Amino acid sequence: MNNNGRILLVYALIILILMLSFGLVLAQYAQQSIIEVVGENGMERAEEASRNIWFMTFIMISVIAMALITICYQIFIKYVDPMRKATDTAEELSHGNYRARADSGVFGDAGRLGAVINELGRHLKELTSVQGMQETRLSAVINHMSSGLVLIDEKGYIQLVNESFIRTFKEDKAYYLDYLYHEVVPHEEVQSVVENVYMFEEPDSQMLTIQRGLERKFIQVNGAPIFKENKRWQGVVLVFHDITELKKLEQMRKDFVANVSHELKTPITSIRGFAETLLEGAAEDKEKNEQFLGIMLKESTRLETLIHDLLELTKIEREDFQLSLQQVNITDLVMETKKLVQTQADRKGIRISEHLDTDAVCEGDSTRIRQVLINILSNAITYTPDRGEINVRLHDEKDRITVSVSDSGIGIPPEEIPRLFERFYRVDRARSRNSGGTGLGLAIVKHIMEAHRGEVYVQSVPGEGSEFTLVFHKVTGEKIFPAEE
Ligand SMILES: Nc1ncnc2c1ncn2[C@@H]1O[C@H](COP(=O)(O)OP(=O)(O)O)[C@@H](O)[C@H]1O
Ligand SMILES: [Mg+2]
Structure with missing residues (x-):
């Protein structure tokens, strides 16, 4: 009682x-x-x-x-x-x-x-569960977002850092929380963004670079002021966006434009130079006339090949590029391409011998595979001295077909191999250009093989020769080419 x-x-x-x-x-x-x-x-x-x-x-x-x-x-x-x-x-x-x-x-x-108190209790419970849910959601969003996030209060103390920020700056949370931002974030750019936001009460952004060993990261820092409902100043929110990939792409695009311009400029300058010389009187000299016209023809052919290869590469690199798939007899394709490059080989007295398993069939795009074989075979001829040897082998295995083209040519230094498939990359620029090469052949090969979910390998000993191996996977059980791709 x-x-x-x-x-x-x-x-x-x-x-x-x-x-x-x-x-x-x-x-x-x-x-x-x-x-x-x-x-x-x-x-x-x-x-x-x-x-x-x-x-x-x-x-x-x-x-x-x-x-x-x-x-x-x-x-x-x-x-x-x-x-x-x-x-x-x-x-x-x-x-x-x-x-x-x-x-x-x-x-x-x-x-x-009693009833009113119970009702109050129910409301409170609902309210806290909604609030709890919102807090969980918010912290999940904050910690799973790909950009780094930092909250700084009105006095300059860090109140919140998310997982992505920690991953980028490699310190733990305790290192930052409740410390003054300029004591723990030493980057001038960040400090300047925070100062500008404080001063002008407007969003500001800057780019900063962080060096981690050999890796260099480009980070865009965006800062914005936070106000309470009554317009009272509450602090600054900083978002760190990793733009390294974008920067790389931008650099690649710049390099590509520079390379294309350079590659186009060389033959055009040459054609123009010879045309001018002819106009200035060299045309009278029959021998020079023929020689210059010959060079002009060669240069314009090179220009044509370059433009053709560029268009091909652009087409293959497009997102919506589609192979026209059918059952392809790779053995027949190899024989066909061999015939196509035979004259080129004969001119240099190079012998092409082949060891092919008969009727090796797999799913693929015959036009594109022919393009790959022509590029690899004509490279072998181009980079092999006169009277050299080329061997083409085809193995029809249970779940794959491998085609290897080996030559007794100049070979490739091992350090150059990783870059070989880049656009415009050539080991010996002058030699490649003289032989009418564009530097795009292997880039096209790589893209076509990737589109087929196939592979291409290179083995080479400088001065002794190179071997390029193509692997085509046969379609078994699961599909190699998903429908929507
Ligand atoms: N069989 C080979 N032997 C030696 N070097 C090769 C061979 N194939 C390709 N290369 C090297 O790879 C570079 C890139 O080849 P490619 O993309 O076909 O361009 P291109 O032949 O137009 O120069 C060539 O410039 C050459 O230096
Ligand atoms: Mg080539």
């Missing part, structure tokens, strides 16, 4: 005692009055009346006492106890236990109080 219950009991007892005393006084007074009225003679009847009065008083007091106890008990059950439980529940809620509930099903004001 709680305090309220006890107080109630004390009040009930006091009332009971008061009533008892009042009853006794009343009974005594009644007895006296009777004795006075009846005198000594009627003593016997008076005693009997007095007993009756005492008896009636006792009955009356007992009935009143029982009624009082019942009322008190009811008050306790219906008001005092539910109130106590409601108070306890409210206390639990205030301590953060949003599951606490008061007794339901109690009538009257106490019942309403």
